């Protein structure tokens with residue numbers, strides 16, 4: 001089952017970050033009801049970093065039991081550990097270093113240590129499968145990824161999500177959950193990304209998008225056009241969280 005998208009628009013990028021941060025706190029606290037561990041998939045990019053800073057700066061962040069959050073990433077720029085362009089570095093600097101989390105529950109994609117992005121993708125798929133097995137439901141369901149409570153996705157001006165780029169072969173991969181990406185049109189060229197089947201395990205998917213350069217991609221995705229961002233849907237909720245500029249071409 002999947003959900004039709006809804007759209008919420010904030011006046012500007014700062015207001016968007018504050019609104020998404022408030023939602024993030026609510027979503028994670030709801031997911032932790034009854035002692036559950038929340039699984040959240042983080043994204044990278046400018047607006048995501050602004051959201052993470054807003055969460056870190058908000059007094060409401062204390063409502064989350066950070067020890068009971070498993071952090072995953074939708075994609076990673078395949079660079080050495082600590083590189084400021086890595087999505088994990090940005091999330092760590094903006095938020096994760098500022099909360100009392102369990103380091104064993106932070107599942108960054110591997111950094112470039114010379115092993116290659118294929119090996120990094122395989123290792124990530126194995127981590128996801130191990131977590132899924134550990135939290136397997138009584139029904140005996142054998143998913144290859146845990147049930148994500150929340151997947152956050154940025155969107156590029158070309159309509160890419162995670163590191164799934166228009167026209168790239170990764171768009172049709174359905175037999176694994178994490179893949180290597182070469183020759184990305186957006187630097188850096190080498191990346192690791194979750195696949196669409198992995199993203200489909202989300203209860204909620206939030207597209208978080210700011211800026212006029214994204215307006216065409218947003219309009220195309222929301223009208224079901226041919227961009228990667230048109231595909232992911234949450235099982236319970238799919239929400240487009242936009243600033244005015246990104247929403248300016250929605251018909």
Ligand SMILES: O=C1O[C@H](COP(=O)(O)O)[C@@H](O)[C@H](O)[C@H]1O
Nearest residue numbers: 043044045046047154155156162
């Ligand atoms: O490279 C990436 O870019 C997109 C969007 O980033 P933004 O700076 O334009 O908001 C992001 O969603 C993705 O995770 C990241 O690897």
